[in-house]
Amino acid sequence: MEQVIRLKDSSEIKVGLAGPAGSKTIxxxxxxxxxxxxxxxxxxxxxxxxxxGKHFIEGLADTFQVLYFDYEGHRxxxxxxxxxxPDQIVEELLFIADEMKVRRFSYYGYSWLALVGLQLAIRTxxxxxxxxxxxxxxDGPYKEMxxxxxxxxxxxxxxQDGPAWEERQEPLIPEQVDWDQVQVKIDTNQTKQFMxxxxxxxxxxxxxxxxxxxxxxxxxAGEKDTIVYGESFGGVTVDIAGILQRNQLALEEMxxxxxxxxxxxxxxxxxxxxxxxxxxxxxxxxSRLRDD
Numbered sequence: 001m002e003q004v005i006r007l008k009d010s011s012e013i014k015v016g017l018a019g020p021a022g023s024k025t026i027x028x029x030x031x032x033x034x035x036x037x038x039x040x041x042x043x044x045x046x047x048x049x050x051x052x053g054k055h056f057i058e059g060l061a062d063t064f065q066v067l068y069f070d071y072e073g074h075r076x077x078x079x080x081x082x083x084x085x086p087d088q089i090v091e092e093l094l095f096i097a098d099e100m101k102v103r104r105f106s107y108y109g110y111s112w113l114a115l116v117g118l119q120l121a122i123r124t125x126x127x128x129x130x131x132x133x134x135x136x137x138x139d140g141p142y143k144e145m146x147x148x149x150x151x152x153x154x155x156x157x158x159x160q161d162g163p164a165w166e167e168r169q170e171p172l173i174p175e176q177v178d179w180d181q182v183q184v185k186i187d188t189n190q191t192k193q194f195m196x197x198x199x200x201x202x203x204x205x206x207x208x209x210x211x212x213x214x215x216x217x218x219x220x221a222g223e224k225d226t227i228v229y230g231e232s233f234g235g236v237t238v239d240i241a242g243i244l245q246r247n248q249l250a251l252e253e254m255x256x257x258x259x260x261x262x263x264x265x266x267x268x269x270x271x272x273x274x275x276x277x278x279x280x281x282x283x284x285x286x287s288r289l290r291d292d
Contacts, residue, residue: 005099009090011078017100019061024128024289025105026072027097031056031068047269055274060282065291067102071113079189085120085200093120097139106289108281110272112125112194115201120148121211121266129216129288132267134240137219137256138247140206146198147234153191155232160188161209208291213255216288220259220280222271240268257284 002016016031031053033042040050049055051071060066071093075084093116097105106129109117114135119132211217225240241260242249248258259280261271270276 002284003097003100003257007095008088009080009083011073011074011080013074013096015067015096015100016057017065017067017102019058019063019065022066023063023065024203024285025065025067025102026060027093027102027105027107027283028056028066028068028070029093030108030110031066032070032073032191034140047265047273049273050273055190056110056182056278059274059278060285062173063103063282063286064106067097067105069096069101075193076190078191079137079187079193081189081192082191082196084197086116086197086204087123087200089116090120090123091199094124094126097126104128106285107131108133110277111268112145112197115140118206118209121215122209127212127215128225129218129285130211131218131220133173133220133277133281134225134272135210135224136221136240136243136247138206138254139216139249141238141240141243142198142204144234144236144238146195147236148229148238149191149195149198151234152186153188153195153230154219156186156191156254211254216284217256218259218281218284218288219251220271221267222261222263222268224267226272227268257271 001018004012005015006012009287034054035050041130043050053068057066057068080088097103104126107117107120107127107133109115110133113133114132117130117132118137118140121127212291221244223241226242227238229236229238245260248260253259259281261276263270263276266276267273
């Protein structure tokens with residue numbers, strides 16, 4: 001079942017519900033639309049599954065009811081530059097759940113959608129469980145991401161009338177990219193909205209968060225999830241894996257389950273693909289959500 005939901009800003013998002021009715025529901029805002037043809041081949045060069053949303057849904061819907069939508073894709077197509085705040089995002093997620101007649105649900109998000117899950121968890125009592133991938137629940141790199149996002153926005157403003165690297169006819173090969181020379185060409189509203197989000201998180205102290213101890217929580221990251229940004233992106237290091245490893249014991253004392261994923265090239269991108277994520281989160285969900 002799919003339907004189009006109109007959000008508060010009048011933008012419309014396609015939302016689906018799959019899987020056995022009456023089973024536990026998993027909110028999946030990472031369910032991207034499938035890509036085909038040359039676009040799909042280009043994504044594969046970067047290690048990205050062009051049908052990741054489909055594979056996530058199919059991988060979970062045999063056991064759970066899956067509430068799925070592509071929130072990032074929606075906001076890239078319908079930017080909300082001045083109002084994409086944590087409060088606004090949480091309000092939209094809960095509105096989507098209400099419109100789909102879903103009262104309680106587990107949440108899985110990756111990268112910035114993982115930090116959104118934490119914001120959701122501190123604002124509602126409707127979660128059955130929380131899974132954060134690719135962003136640590138403790139000592140999150142909010143300030144570093146603010147630097148990166150601001151630098152990206154400033155570049156977008158400067159380069160909005162210039163040539164863009166993504167406009168080249170030949171696809172980029174990851175190993176051949178000199179990231180210090182990349183010029184960002186993106187709609188300024190698209191990147192400004194994320195700057196707005198991080199600006200509203202500058203005073204957020206994740207060490208002061210007290211989540212409901214009865215809500216199961218899982219955090220994971222690839223062992224090589226460390227991104228060193230060049231000077232054009234602020235010259236900062238976002239060390240997701242390192243932060244999660246350093247805080248593993250503290251998180252476990254706070255009743256988080258923590259997984260550091262090993263494997264060849266297990267970086268931020270590889271650790272978000274369905275073939276990596278499903279073997280981690282599905283058995284965890286089955287174990288944590290099973291009826292007493």
